Amino acid sequence: MKSAFFGLTLAVALGGAALADPVDGTWKTAEGETGGYLHVTIGPCGAAICGTIAQAFDASGAASADYAHLGKKLIWDMTAEGGGAYSGGTIWAPDTDKTYRSKMALSGDALEVKGCVAGGLICRGQTWTRIK
Numbered sequence: 001m002k003s004a005f006f007g008l009t010l011a012v013a014l015g016g017a018a019l020a021d022p023v024d025g026t027w028k029t030a031e032g033e034t035g036g037y038l039h040v041t042i043g044p045c046g047a048a049i050c051g052t053i054a055q056a057f058d059a060s061g062a063a064s065a066d067y068a069h070l071g072k073k074l075i076w077d078m079t080a081e082g083g084g085a086y087s088g089g090t091i092w093a094p095d096t097d098k099t100y101r102s103k104m105a106l107s108g109d110a111l112e113v114k115g116c117v118a119g120g121l122i123c124r125g126q127t128w129t130r131i132k
Contacts, residue, residue: 021049021080023106029113030126032095035059039131040074049086051075053094069094075102075113091115100124 021044029038039055051074056067078089084106091102093115100115103123114125 022084023049023080023086023104023111025130026054026132027051027111027128028131029128031059036064038074040128042075045076047079048076048089049078049080051078075104078102078104 024043025041027040027042029040031037036056036058038053038057040051041054042049042051044050053067053069053072053074056064056070058064072094073092074094075089075091078086080086086104086106087102089102089104090099091113092099100117101120102113102115103120104114105112109130111128111130112125113128114123116123
């Protein structure tokens with residue numbers, strides 16, 4: 001009985017790992033106006049997908065340990081639509097301190113991330129690169 005329970009527990013645990021979303025991982029943002037960029041870790045948060053600022057880098061590529069927004073959510077409430085499309089989320093732009101409705105499109109190791117206004121008619125975005 002114990003081995004059956006252990007086997008079932010192991011199968012459920014491994015099955016959950018196999019269900020990881022394709023967008024899960026760490027992503028390098030496009031460079032900002034000053035040449036700096038971020039590493040954003042994307043993964044599940046409840047039933048949705050969120051992205052958190054894991055590291056910040058200056059234009060020379062040096063880590064910025066004193067970046068004020070380390071650990072803050074950059075993306076939240078994103079849901080997968082299938083076929084690499086994600087929508088329904090919110091993105092925060094640290095450079096303007098504003099939030100926008102967001103959508104994403106995954107294609108291999110490239111993630112197009114957009115923040116939109118006017119019901120999605122006007123969007124600003126970046127292409128992020130998967131680093132792990």
